[in-house]
Amino acid sequence: MGETKRTVAELMLDQLSLFGVKRIYGVVGDASFGLIDALAKQDKIKFIAVKHESTAAFMASAEAKLTGKLGVCTATMGPGATNLMNGLGDAHADKAPVLAITGQAPSNKIGTEFPQYIDQQELMKPFASYSANLTSPDATIELLHKAVQTSLGQRVVTHLSIPKDIFMMAAKGKPRSLPNIIEGSAHFTKESLEQATAIMKTAKRPMILAGAGAASASEELEKLADLWGAGILASLGGKGVFDESSPHVLQGIGEGGNPYASDLFKQADVVLLAGTTWWPEGYVPTDARIIHIDCHFDKFVKSIPVEIGITGKTEEVIPLLTDSLQGFSLSEDWIASCQEIKEKWAQQNEQEGNTEGYPYHPSRIIRALDRTVAADAVLALDTGDNTVWTNRNFKQKNQTVLVSGYWRTMGFGLPAAMAAKLIKPEKQVVAIVGDGGLQMVLADLLTATRYNLNITVVVLNNEALQMERDKLKVADKKEVGVDLTNPDFVKVAEACGWKGLRAESETELEALLEEALNTNAPTLVDIKTAQVFFPETN
Template identity: 80%
Template sequence: MGKTERTVSELMLDQLYMFGVRRIYGVVGDATFGIIDALAKQDKIKYIAVKHESTAAFMASAEAKLTGGLGVCTATMGPGAANLINGLGDAYADRAPVLAITGQAESDKIGTEYPQYIDQQELVKPFAAYSANLANPDATIEVLQKAARTSLGQRVVTHISIPKDILMMPAKGEPRRLPDVIEGTSSFTNESLKHAADIMRMAKRPMILAGIGATSVSADLEKLADLWGAGILTSLGGKGLFDESSPLVLQGIGEGGNPYAADVFKQADVVLLAGTTWWPEGFVPTDARIIQIDRQFDKFVKEIPTELGIIGKTEEVIPILTESLQEFSRSEDWVAHLQQAKEKWAAQNEEEGNTKGYPVHPSRIIRAIDRTVAPDAILALDTGDNTVWTNRNFKQKDQSVLFSGYWRTMGFGLPAAMAAKLIQPEKQVVAVVGDGGLQMVLADLLTATRYELDITVVVLNNESLQMERDKLKVAKKEEVGVDLTNPDFVKLAEACGWKGLRPASDTELESVMEEALNTNGPTLVDISTAQVFFPETQ
């Protein structure tokens, strides 16, 4: 083999490195031995070996969400590929650019009864915008280029399956960078946005619903809200965009949001959606006129009764709308109504966060977390009761939050925390998980040990699937299977090489959290949590 002649696997790694990939998450399997061999022979891309393929896909999804870059996971054929699906579903639902690379049966076995063979293009079809089986070594660069361009350009999942014999064949081609893209500025003017401004001027009870897509315009949105007399609500993805002291910021909406904001929101006559495609069912106005700003028109087809869609960047639209409303006379009665809802919830939130007792009330746990974590920490949330209590009671500052937004899968928190620490080792990383969600990925405690990841996992241990229990009660259905048989999480963590801590009372929460956060290495805090019915369960 000549000096410039590489195997498909080696060429693939060189190309991925040029795309900015520095980690590949996966589980070793014989159909990917070519990739494993190539990874072992270089040090530019690190292979993160996890215990279950779903964890690999969760970590790739979390990386893509946190960085905006390409997250990559790999698995063997058949069952390995199937195990990736849950994490790929998370990336698909939250529009995270993820590339999954799976092994496949040897070329002459494709389509036969070969063990573990399955048509993997059909397997990933619901989730992957592009999926190809690499049939010729010399197509390696072209296929990878198409996958990466698709993932990064459209923020979607892509997939390549590669027969195990082809992975080790020599391949022609040279890695090349993705083309630089010069994005033209939108030509928004007062005249082009006149229809939107006219609708907004008719408002007597305006509201703004902001999400993660409004990150760069939070200050501009506050100016608009002040001029327009609009209350600002945020989705979970938008939590932390605005300083809580801002007089018109009512915090979140939906389960876990400001409970008094729901009635306020239902009274709105005009709603501006900025940087979000989420519409909290059951919490929304029925007759309001809806204006939605988004870069992609397909976002307007979701279950939101949008009257006017503005295709473009939020940061280009908001200043012009603000300028158009300079002569607007806001309703001071409506502003007073908004501030009353804000103040009422602030007082109740503070009271909830100081609830005494043991097992500990969830609000008290979340208050201890927000009192002790670093202002710029990364929080990784699992899905379940812990999510809604965090949304309800955590007073976010500049922390980043990783969560499973639309897919809402259990088991996301620990993998996301591990990925975050690998990507930004200088940051404090805290996972807030339920006992049910943690047990879905429990084996990967050892992954944090293996890579010496200094993360803190806080377990809300109420020995139940509390969110499902609450919903069963609301539906007036009998329950079975919601009680959990839990291990001793502290002993289990210690057996995995972690430090395990457990507060003996609610008064010890802050001191135990501080000890955990100041420990150099993975630490688990097991908190006996009261089985509290979440007040907004629907």
């Protein structure tokens, strides 16, 4: 029985569907008309049309971060491909498996002065671990497999460029599943971890630093902390991994974390890193013995002074370490020190969250969100002052937090929230954004309208790039360009088909947020925010 004839684009969609891809984010452009035509003729994969290609890449990155599965974005050649780069930078920096598919000049025009032509393989080099240009229809399956296996296996960005004419050529090949990789903990034993546990047993002042990669091991890490007498600190990406009420959780580390945690952390003599590569200079010990658990040590470029690296999944390794520490002699003084800073910060945090005044203090806004959002909500943070205040004052429960961790790009919050709602429509999704970050992607309010995405966007409106203003002050430099020319966000939201709300008095904040969160439509809350100097700016 012969193979059904399909175009390259149709074959690619069949293959991506077999890989489990449900959505492709992008902007229509003539170099990718073959892909657009194929998308229009099927219903297994939904094309999410956005206003700007950076939004498409942000959404693909957010999907990959949220699910651990492949995120896919597409754009035309030239400016379309270059507009993807910011979102691909975010995926690259945070190890999110994303595939970018771009149109290219017709195959007989590659390398010429054809309009919009650029060598896309050179363009993608900083971010894509694998990038190839499809030159033969019959190589479609092979190249797509290589790209997807690389993305998923190494948690990296990959890229395929497809010449305009090749998209529409007949292709041979049959979609096939990825290899069924059987992973397990059989290669881990107590004995194989003896070197690590020997170091852990020397600890008098142990500490655990955990990130998003430890999400499936939170309970096991708390058991280990209890047995080992360790405090638990979380990276920003790890916010929401642990319930703040856990006796061992000391909140975050770094800018916006527990301000008392750094001095204590610097006293630690043994540190276990789990599911994170976060090691913020100035907040960490300089001579502690460090054990690091991660699946991808070959991808590390960050200078963490690790003594023992354990290649594997946190949830597989931690129970074995816990078993090996049975009978460990706890340091009651260290446990008391951890508890002291936990309680000290909890009291100060509560006071900050009740700061009075209008415009609202940022801590007051974050505390209002803490009181009103669902315990299992998805929070999408933009980059800016809103990020550090959320890290500082939000008392996480079981929320999932999406953030541009290492790329730290403005404009991430709204696209991430939209992707989260598409993936988890049953969840409450809240974007916490600054006025500057929102304006970078303002047109994509219409994308939420187009797809009827019931998300809430909370805008901390202080009419400034406040984080940059603070840093300029610390550097004793003059400022220009940090004041923002803001629109009336409520009117803009309403013009885009959203419900718009504005907090205008000190007493109505929680009620207004409750109204927004309970509105079955995209809703924007404009909150006039005081220009407050962030206390840890450096």
